[in-house]
Amino acid sequence: MLILTASASSCKKYLDEERRDNFNTNNYFTTASQAQTFVNGIYSNLYMFQNGDAYGESPFITLELFAGHTTTLGQSVNNKQVITQTTSPTNPGFQTVWSNSYAAIANANIALKRIPDIAMADADKKKLLGEIYFLRAFFYFHLVRLYGDVPLITEPVTITSETLYPERSPMASVYDLIIADLKAAKESGLPETDQSGRASLGAVRTLLGSVYLTTAGYPLQKKENYALAAAEVLPVLTKYTLFPDYAFLHDNAHKNQGELIFQINYLVGVKENAIPQLTLPFNLQVGAYGDHLGAMIPTTQFIASYPAGDKRAKERQFFFSSYPKDKDPSTIITFEKPALYKFFHAESALGNGKSDENWTLFRLPEAMLIYAEAQNEAEGAPNQTARDQVNAIRARAELAPIGNLSQAAFREEVWRQRYLELCYEDKSYFDIQRTHKIYVVPGGTFADATSTPNEQGVTFKEQYYFWPIPQREINTNPKLKQNQGW
Structure with missing residues (x-):
């Protein structure tokens, strides 16, 4: 069943979700409004990163656990197995990313097929198609990095399609499609920046720069792509500005602004998340939340790696070690281990505990560092x-x-x-x-x-270096072969 989104305010267009049980593509794509609503539904698959249960088995946490600088004080056996590298293809996070990414890609393929035939303003149509190309590239970029060779599907699939049970395609072919999609998105008339939560030219360039940087490294090692990465993100550097305060990274007033290039958007009463609850210390009453899960806690050794005087490591910048007790501000709770203030959401902590904190996918410092690394590699030394x-x-x-x-x-x-x-x-x-x-x-x-x-x-x-193909997919599709070692 497809999950579609209906237009809300101009800055939250893809937040409202609506089920259409009898959806039929043959009679649906007739108006510009329908096209917009359908594309809004593709954006909604971005919520996969915060999907999960009360134990913190969300992909945004799983990805950090793989990197090795995160502990968990929560109750998830799966999370602890990721930390110790004893997990298996049945880990639910692997399935969440795979299924949501392919659901988004399936809808993108349908939209790319049907929207060109809709009678609507050419500029609006072109921009909408640009958003779809960006989103399809985004989801394929995650799939190919996480699973390696993956099925490459570019046309709508029906029950009789040969690609209903597809084989895995080489990574190089998947990257070719990603790059082609992003080049098409660049030419679609997207705005330089966007404060509504939708794709912009800045987001396209940053994603493409990341793609080129990635392909210049392992496993493809296409070194010529360093120069392409640097050139791609260079225009981005002048279109966004660094915040003067790190708190602006996680408050409501600065969503989709300043250095924030592309975010997953949330709104209380429409779509909420548990990011603060998952990243607060376990079982300490910090903020008006029903749960304090301690699912993603930075290691003290990582925090100690910041240079002396680094503002980011100071109290209530990226981390914090104490906070007033909820409903009792005169009582200060001291944590056993520092937690991530970087994701602390004051609005919900001091309010009703309902979080609509945005999750950032791209921000200016990443583009800056893509440029710096890529230029240095391409030219043999850093330029000014x-x-x-x-x-x-x-x-x-x-x-x-x-x-x-x-x-x-x-x-x-x-x-x-x-x-x-x-x-x-x-x-x-x-x-x-x-x-x-x-x-x-x-x-x-x-x-x-x-x-x-x-x-x-x-x-x-x-x-x-790669996630396993989810066991459910292996069981369903005999053409899929498991990654080495899994």
Whole structure:
């Protein structure tokens, strides 16, 4: 059954969900309004990242657990098995990402087939198709990075289609489609930026830059793509601005603004989430939440890896170690371990406990660091623009600027800033995949991923460079073969 979204306000268009039990594509795609509603439904599949149960088995947490800098104080056996690298293809998070991504891709394929025939303003049609290309590329990008070779489906599927039970396609072919889709999205007339939560040219360029950076690393190692990545994100750097306050990253007043390039949008009463509850200390009454689950807690060793004086590591910047008790502000609760203030949502904590905190998929510092890393690799040394990007991030963190570093030293400084600035935003595991390096704490150095224990004493297993194909999919489709080691 398809889940569609109906238009609400101009800034929350894809939030309202509506079921259409008798949906039929043959008589549905007749008006511009129908086309818009259908595309809104593709956006709603982004909610997969926060899908999960009360134990914290949500993909946004699973991705961080794979990176090794997160503990869980919650009750999830599956989460603990990810940390110790003893999990299996039956882990529900693997199925959540696979099924939601392919549901989004299936609807994107239908929309790309049917919307061109709708009578509507050409500019509106072109923009809508650009959003669809962006979204299809986004979901395929997650699939190919997480599972490796995956089925490549570009046409609507019916019960009689040959692709009803598809085989896996080579990663290179999947990336070819992703890049082609994003190039099409770039030419679709999308706005440079967007404050409504929809795709923009900035989001397209940042995603494409990330794709090029990824393909320049393992396993494809297309080194020529470093230059393409740098060129792709360069225009983004002047279209967004860094926030002066880290609190703006997770409040309601600054959603989809400033440095926030693309977010998953939430709204109380329409679509809410449990991000604060999942990231608060276990069973401590911080905020007006019914649950305090401790499902994603940063390791103390990771926090200790921040340089002396780094503002991000100070109290109530990216982390916090105490907070007033709910309904009793005179009582200060001290945590056993620091938690993520980066995702603390004051509006819901001090209100009724219903969170509509947005989840950020792309923000300006990532684009800045993509440029810095890619330019350094492409040209053999950092240029002034690359150094400026790193120094801007460091300046906000109240750190001294870097000087003229060598290519190798600059490379590691960029990697280090990716960990320190983008921590717990689902970037670290993908960095391990493409670099085959892990961030070693508390020293903040880098070492081979499969031979160096992390701060929890776990050494990354080679099979963990990819997730397993979900067992349910293997059971359903005999053409799917499991990833090595799983």
